[in-house]
Amino acid sequence: MTNNNRLTTSWGAPVGDNQNSITAGSRGPTLIQDVHLLEKLAHFNRERVPERVVHAKGAGAHGYFEVTNDVSDYTKADFLSEVGKRTPLFVRFSTVAGENGSADTVRDPRGFAVKFYTEDGNYDLVGNNTPVFFIRDAIKFPDFIHTQKRDPKTHLKNPTAVWDFWSLSPESLHQVTILMSDRGIPATLRHMHGFGSHTFKWVNKEGEGVWIKYHFKTEQGVANLAPDAAAKMAGENPDYHTEDLFNAIEQGEFPAWKLYVQIMPLEDANTYRFDPFDVTKVWSQKDYPLIEVGRMVLDRNPENYFAEVEQATFSPGTLVPGIDVSPDKMLQGRLFAYSDAHRYRVGANHQALPINRPRNEVKNYQRDGQMRFDNNGGGSVYYEPNSFGGPQESPEHKQAAYPVYGVADSVANDHNDHYTQAGDLYRLLTEEERSRLVTNIVESMKPVEKEEIKLRQIQHFFKADPEYGRKVAEGLGLPLPQEAR
Numbered sequence: 001m002t003n004n005n006r007l008t009t010s011w012g013a014p015v016g017d018n019q020n021s022i023t024a025g026s027r028g029p030t031l032i033q034d035v036h037l038l039e040k041l042a043h044f045n046r047e048r049v050p051e052r053v054v055h056a057k058g059a060g061a062h063g064y065f066e067v068t069n070d071v072s073d074y075t076k077a078d079f080l081s082e083v084g085k086r087t088p089l090f091v092r093f094s095t096v097a098g099e100n101g102s103a104d105t106v107r108d109p110r111g112f113a114v115k116f117y118t119e120d121g122n123y124d125l126v127g128n129n130t131p132v133f134f135i136r137d138a139i140k141f142p143d144f145i146h147t148q149k150r151d152p153k154t155h156l157k158n159p160t161a162v163w164d165f166w167s168l169s170p171e172s173l174h175q176v177t178i179l180m181s182d183r184g185i186p187a188t189l190r191h192m193h194g195f196g197s198h199t200f201k202w203v204n205k206e207g208e209g210v211w212i213k214y215h216f217k218t219e220q221g222v223a224n225l226a227p228d229a230a231a232k233m234a235g236e237n238p239d240y241h242t243e244d245l246f247n248a249i250e251q252g253e254f255p256a257w258k259l260y261v262q263i264m265p266l267e268d269a270n271t272y273r274f275d276p277f278d279v280t281k282v283w284s285q286k287d288y289p290l291i292e293v294g295r296m297v298l299d300r301n302p303e304n305y306f307a308e309v310e311q312a313t314f315s316p317g318t319l320v321p322g323i324d325v326s327p328d329k330m331l332q333g334r335l336f337a338y339s340d341a342h343r344y345r346v347g348a349n350h351q352a353l354p355i356n357r358p359r360n361e362v363k364n365y366q367r368d369g370q371m372r373f374d375n376n377g378g379g380s381v382y383y384e385p386n387s388f389g390g391p392q393e394s395p396e397h398k399q400a401a402y403p404v405y406g407v408a409d410s411v412a413n414d415h416n417d418h419y420t421q422a423g424d425l426y427r428l429l430t431e432e433e434r435s436r437l438v439t440n441i442v443e444s445m446k447p448v449e450k451e452e453i454k455l456r457q458i459q460h461f462f463k464a465d466p467e468y469g470r471k472v473a474e475g476l477g478l479p480l481p482q483e484a485r
């Protein structure tokens with residue numbers, strides 16, 4: 001009789017002994033003919049896929065999205081087509097700079113990536129817990145991230161590099177202010193908002209477009225960790241956020257977020273007082289108020305971390321009809337970089353893995369590639385155009401036409417007010433919040449090796465708000481730079 005609980009090799013044969021390798025005599029040496037041993041050791045060596053260069057440490061959960069408001073005038077996206085419609089989804093939260101085993105409770109933006117398994121294909125909303133970003137042109141991304149990672153000589157984090165880059169890239173000031181504020185260390189992954197950050201375009205059934213920005217507002221309320229508590233937690237339980245999310249869901253306390261959009265008529269983009277495609281800026285909610293869309297609930301933990309969280313691949317280019325991109329230069333770079341990272345990390349067929357594959361049927365002419373584990377299209381027609389009834393394009397789902405003008409050149413963005421919105425945020429904070437913001441900045445800047453870097457950065461704070469610059473200068477025991485005075 002066959003024992004249906006028997007241990008097998010990866011080729012399915014029963015294993016005779018999983019405790020003792022085959023040796024010449026009881027003391028060895030080990031014989032190379034022990035193919036079970038060889039396979040076991042060789043597979044173990046290959047257990048890791050390359051970790052993500054950014055967003056390596058993550059936690060994920062399954063859930064659903066339910067439409068609570070009719071937005072069909074603005075988008076034909078099927079999953080948003082009617083109130084009450086539910087779509088399954090998977091979310092991955094992450095820190096940005098740390099490695100896969102690094103502490104959760106560090107001061108860092110948090111990735112907030114959502115994969116909606118819609119009936120029209122997958123839609124990935126790959127954002128952060130901040131509405132803006134440090135830079136606005138993808139060409140600066142590798143340099144920026146180098147400053148956030150380890151110094152190539154010391155293999156230590158390098159505050160001089162961090163502040164040198166920021167001080168020479170003043171477009172970072174708004175995000176730096178958010179990062180250094182109380183919200184830079186969320187209490188848990190459940191207690192933070194999420195943002196699409198970039199501007200996207202929604203297109204309705206008539207082909208009319210609007211620019212939009214996404215906001216996920218936490219129903220748990222915003223809560224943050226004080227730096228001392230966070231540092232203590234990083235030592236005692238570096239996986240604190242991961243554990244908190246898992247336990248909350250396990251105990252039936254399902255975290256939820258309301259999704260809102262800001263909607264901007266296309267023509268406003270030409271006259272708005274900021275470049276609405278600049279990801280270092282927000283659109284004031286006084287100009288474009290939040291409009292409710294639906295509710296996201298996370299109600300199921302992954303069964304297997306590697307299969308679901310580590311192999312989950314998100315890209316802002318994973319779009320469905322009714323949702324399109326904007327000219328945002330950072331977004332345009334991400335359209336390439338994210339999918340490329342996954343092709344490298346997980347493989348050319350990463351989208352066929354169970355966690356990534358759409359719930360609707362994929363029909364196209366892509367074939368082969370490493371680890372093609374489905375039937376690879378079987379005997380169906382494998383080129384187009386063809387006379388054999390292969391799948392065909394749907395012209396009604398062509399991207400909406402969009403006029404562009406300009407001279408092809410590498411030119412800086414023409415909106416260079418990096419100060420007003422950072423200052424607006426500073427002025428929005430209470431006195432206690434401002435004081436904690438300044439303390440966090442001062443503590444972070446103290447180890448910076450060159451005074452010139454500190455003075456340059458103080459000037460930026462001063463331009464955002466004179467009090468802001470003055471207080472950071474005081475905290476660092478430095479005079480206000482000449483220009484600021």
Ligand code: NDP
Binds near residue numbers: 283
């Ligand atoms: P509003 O007063 O209409 O909005 C202020 C926003 O700031 C709210 O979304 C609020 O979120 C958020 N906020 C409050 N405290 C903090 C904090 N410590 N860190 C980050 N965000 C915080 O003003 P405006 O829309 O005119 O924006 C003013 C400033 O608010 C901006 O310059 C920007 O820095 C910041 N902000 C703006 C957002 C936007 O989309 N317009 C989004 C987030 C921040 P909450 O309701 O959760 O407290």
